[in-house]
Amino acid sequence: MAADLDPDAALMLRVKRGDRRAFEELVDKYKRPVTNAIYRTVGDATEAEDLAQNVFVQVYKSAHRYRASAKFSTWLFTIARNLCLNEIRRRSRHRAESLDAPHSEQVDRPVAPV
Secondary structure (H helix, E strand, C coil): CHHHHCHHHHHHHHHHCCCHHHHHHHHHHHHHHHHHHHHHHHCCHHHHHHHHHHHHHHHHHCHHHCCCCCCHHHHHHHHHHHHHHHHHHHHHHCCCCCCCCCCHHHCCCCCCCC
16 A cells, blocks of 8 residues: 555544644645745745645545555645646636736827826
């Protein structure tokens, strides 16, 4: 069994049984690597922190489905990757427009003094 080889999988199995301390240990160990991986994908530090937090929320909510068939980190980073892909898709559907950028109809107009 992978839990015998992977101490993190063993921790996750403890989380599955309701051990909050085991969850805290996993968060402490993986918070920075997950945040860094997400940052490399989305390019925004604040967004990376928010998504990393969502990764750990998903880990906690999905604990009952966890199977120690592979390394815990593989499962964790798969969740992170999927959340990043969802965020990228969301961004492409809802493009943000800068409020400071001039609109095409305003480009030739002089700015009125305030």
